[in-house]
Amino acid sequence: MSRVDIALVRGPDANTSMPLPPLGMLYVAGALERAGFRVAVVDAPGEGLSQASFLQRVRMLGAAVIGLSGMTPMKDQIARDAAMVRPLTGRLVLGGVHATRFGAAVLDEIPELDALVIGEGEAPAVALMQWWGSNEAGPPPAGVQVRGRPFVPAAVPKDLDALARPARHLVPHARYRYLFQTRPGFTTMISSRGCPFRCTFCDKTVSGSPWRARSAGDVVDEMEQLSVDFGVGSLCIFDDNFTLRRSRVVDICEAMIRRDLDLHWKCEARVDGVTPDLAKLMARAGCKTVAFGVESGNQDSLDFLRKDQTVGQAEAAIAACGTAGIETVAYVLVGIPGETPESTLETLRFARSAGIDFIQFSTLSPFPGTDLYDLAMERGWYAETAVTNPVDGEERRATLMPPGWSEDDLARTLRKLYGGFYLRPGYLAKQAVRAHQAGMLAPRARLGLEVARWYLSGRQVA
Numbered sequence: 114m115s116r117v118d119i120a121l122v123r124g125p126d127a128n129t130s131m132p133l134p135p136l137g138m139l140y141v142a143g144a145l146e147r148a149g150f151r152v153a154v155v156d157a158p159g160e161g162l163s164q165a166s167f168l169q170r171v172r173m174l175g176a177a178v179i180g181l182s183g184m185t186p187m188k189d190q191i192a193r194d195a196a197m198v199r200p201l202t203g204r205l206v207l208g209g210v211h212a213t214r215f216g217a218a219v220l221d222e223i224p225e226l227d228a229l230v231i232g233e234g235e236a237p238a239v240a241l242m243q244w245w246g247s248n249e250a251g252p253p254p255a256g257v258q259v260r261g262r263p264f265v266p267a268a269v270p271k272d273l274d275a276l277a278r279p280a281r282h283l284v285p286h287a288r289y290r291y292l293f294q295t296r297p298g299f300t301t302m303i304s305s306r307g308c309p310f311r312c313t314f315c316d317k318t319v320s321g322s323p324w325r326a327r328s329a330g331d332v333v334d335e336m337e338q339l340s341v342d343f344g345v346g347s348l349c350i351f352d353d354n355f356t357l358r359r360s361r362v363v364d365i366c367e368a369m370i371r372r373d374l375d376l377h378w379k380c381e382a383r384v385d386g387v388t389p390d391l392a393k394l395m396a397r398a399g400c401k402t403v404a405f406g407v408e409s410g411n412q413d414s415l416d417f418l419r420k421d422q423t424v425g426q427a428e429a430a431i432a433a434c435g436t437a438g439i440e441t442v443a444y445v446l447v448g449i450p451g452e453t454p455e456s457t458l459e460t461l462r463f464a465r466s467a468g469i470d471f472i473q474f475s476t477l478s479p480f481p482g483t484d485l486y487d488l489a490m491e492r493g494w495y496a497e498t499a500v501t502n503p504v505d506g507e508e509r510r511a512t513l514m515p516p517g518w519s520e521d522d523l524a525r526t527l528r529k530l531y532g533g534f535y536l537r538p539g540y541l542a543k544q545a546v547r548a549h550q551a552g553m554l555a556p557r558a559r560l561g562l563e564v565a566r567w568y569l570s571g572r573q574v575a
């Protein structure tokens with residue numbers, strides 16, 4: 114008899130030096146446990162397992178079903194993992210972004226798979242296990258794609274408070290680390306799903322446009338549980354749009370202050386979502402870092418990307434955080450149509466003067482299902498290049514290659530931007546003092562080392 118009903122597994126990944134908890138899988142694991150299934154999670158990158166010990170662990174579990182997850186850029190790894198674990202189980206299912214975007218085609222691409230879970234996976238995964246348990250009586254459940262059978266999409270969960278919490282007890286969560294972690298004991302969480310904005314490059318395959326949020330009470334209950342039961346001191350909230358409803362952010366922060374939660378946290382936000390008052394309150398509630406999708410310091414580029422935001426809003430949000438004592442991270446895109454390698458350096462000037470603490474410059478990736486991808490295909494601007502940034506998890510990535518740019522231009526511009534932003538004596542001194550005052554010298558030095566290693570390796574320059 115199998116020791117577990119289902120094992121959700123992530124195979125070794127040589128490109129990920131600092132893996133984060135597999136949150137999507139942990140949500141699915143929580144739902145399966147609640148439904149009475151015996152579940153295990155084997156996270157090779159998180160546990161630092163070699164391929165041999167990963168396979169040994171999975172074999173020992175004797176799982177009737179194995180579940181895999183994956184994003185499109187990792188599709189080769191998904192296929193590798195599927196081939197590796199196939200002999201160790203009776204059934205193999207894939208969920209996550211890649212399965213959701215490409216549906217039945219993935220079953221052709223990866224013959225080892227028996228089924229796909231499309232979209233948010235909690236309810237469909239439970240229904241699939243029950244369907245397999247019933248010897249496939251009736252049609253496949255909603256949200257499940259099986260070879261040669263009709264597919265019916267599952268309804269997206271509207272009441273996120275009703276979901277089981279991620280089954281964090283199934284992974285060695287004390288081992289996870291994050292570049293922007295500010296204290297020992299790190300994990301991630303999600304307080305809302307979806308985003309109503311329409312940025313051309315954004316892949317909303319899984320959670321789509323309708324924004325669904327957990328109540329402030331449920332979010333803060335989970336935070337309290339993380340702090341008390343898991344010893345979490347530093348938390349990253351990975352919502353697409355955490356600050357969309359201001360009153361909910363206010364309620365979350367006030368409840369954190371009232372309950373005296375001693376948590377440091379980071380969130381991702383739009384630049385139109387953080388005002389000076391809100392930043393002050395977030396700082397009082399333990400917010401240490403906000404990452405903004407700044408994208409560009411050029412308004413025409415923002416309009417091209419349909420960001421529905423202005424350069425002025427970015428300046429104001431960054432200033433509001435700075436005044437409140439919150440560090441800012443800006444995500445900035447390189448190779449936007451209409452910009453040239455020279456004009457992109459204007460964004461560098463903007464970034465330096467706006468007082469941003471950290472920047473992640475990335476090339477624009479056209480993902481299937483986005484408007485940018487359709488445009489790239491129509492105009493012949495789609496390419497795959499080795500131009501990555503210091504924190505990219507890929508060796509090659511889908512890259513927009515508009516007129517006026519070559520792979521070499523992108524690589525050189527990225528290096529100039531990173532060097533121009535980070536290698537400033539005044540900036541480095543200021544950051545060192547701030548990090549020291551905040552007791553964050555070690556984590557910040559780690560971040561600096563990652564960037565320096567990438568910069569000095571010169572691997573971007575053709």
Ligand code: B12
Binds near residue numbers: 233
């Ligand atoms: C947090 C995050 C990260 C984190 C952590 C990833 C992780 N280990 O979990 C970090 C920062 C490391 C990261 C890195 C990257 N990311 Co990322 N990331 C996200 C983000 C913001 C949230 C993911 C999340 O936790 N969602 C919440 C959970 C609940 O949803 P979920 O993961 O989709 O899981 C649900 C379903 O998919 C399904 N499911 C998932 N797995 C499984 C497995 C089974 C068996 C079943 C049944 C169901 C199932 O059920 C889950 C519960 O409903 C998403 C945007 C988004 N909103 O999804 C982008 C996103 C997934 N990332 C993206 C990309 C491109 C990347 C990178 C490739 C970027 C880069 N160039 O390096 C790297 C890849 C790193 C790697 N090797 O994995 C893209 C994916 C695009 C695509 N078509 O694949 C997204 C969609 C961002 C975007 N809008 O463009 N990412």
Ligand code: SF4
Binds near residue numbers: 309406
């Ligand atoms: S980039 Fe951000 S604001 Fe734009 S659609 Fe995606 S999640 Fe929403």
